[in-house]
Amino acid sequence: NAGVMQNPRHLVRRRGQEARLRCSPMKGHSHVYWYRQLPEEGLKFMVYLQKENIIDESGMPKERFSAEFPKEGPSILRIQQVVRGDSAAYFCASSQSATGDGQPQHFGDGTRLSIL
Amino acid sequence: DAKTTQPTSMDCAEGRAANLPCNHSTISGNEYVYWYRQIHSQGPQYIIHGLKNNETNEMASLIITEDRKSSTLILPHATLRDTAVYYCIVRLTGANSKLTFGKGITLSVRP
Numbered sequence: 401n402a403g404v405m406q407n408p409r410h411l412v413r414r415r416g417q418e419a420r421l422r423c424s425p426m427k428g429h430s431h432v433y434w435y436r437q438l439p440e441e442g443l444k445f446m447v448y449l450q451k452e453n454i455i456d457e458s459g460m461p462k463e464r465f466s467a468e469f470p471k472e473g474p475s476i477l478r479i480q481q482v483v484r485g486d487s488a489a490y491f492c493a494s495s496q497s498a499t500g501d502g503q504p505q506h507f508g509d510g511t512r513l514s515i516l
Numbered sequence: 517d518a519k520t521t522q523p524t525s526m527d528c529a530e531g532r533a534a535n536l537p538c539n540h541s542t543i544s545g546n547e548y549v550y551w552y553r554q555i556h557s558q559g560p561q562y563i564i565h566g567l568k569n570n571e572t573n574e575m576a577s578l579i580i581t582e583d584r585k586s587s588t589l590i591l592p593h594a595t596l597r598d599t600a601v602y603y604c605i606v607r608l609t610g611a612n613s614k615l616t617f618g619k620g621i622t623l624s625v626r627p
Contacts (some may be wrong), residue, residue, distance in 0.1 A: 491560065
């Protein structure tokens with residue numbers, strides 16, 4: 401399966417711990433997007449990255465959240481000092497390009513983060 | 517990105533065509549129309565997209581009106597597995613590449 405791979409599928413953390421969510425884009429895709437879906441709500445954009453660069457982080461909370469997409473390896477969404485309100489499904493998407501013929505984003509199956 | 521308007525829900529019988537409407541009256545010339553769906557607890561699944569012309573793939577057909585102010589996603593032979601929330605999204609290509617999801621339309625396919 402050459403789709404977007406996210407791990408872990410489920411992650412449980414206690415308040416104050418750190419959560420690290422990983423995303424491996426589809427083969428050949430160099431653009432990665434993170435979205436969050438709170439319980440009973442729609443998906444909200446968080447951040448858009450290309451290799452080693454953050455392009456748009458307008459949806460990221462100002463504190464505790466960070467994202468990276470290194471030259472080698474998966475993209476990482478990191479949440480420090482988690483709180484109950486961080487409980488959500490976090491989805492990663494990737495695309496081949498951002499411009500031109502409107503390349504679609506393809507999503508992974510998400511990481512369900514639960515904060516105790 | 518232009519705003520889209522979709523009905524809250526609809527249903528159709530298994531085996532029949534499901535026609536899902538979307539209004540995007542403020543769409544601009546360089547904005548694409550995308551359709552995604554989300555089956556419970558799964559990630560959004562890309563279905564189809566188009567700019568001006570009608571499009572068809574193995575999953576669905578996308579009919580865009582001539583003035584581009586509305587579109588219809590057609591699932592030609594709906595199955596129970598097509599029950600999902602369907603999102604119509606208008607997106608400007610370029611540096612601002614994020615997708616803005618609305619509430620979508622819940623399609624229920626009945627046996």
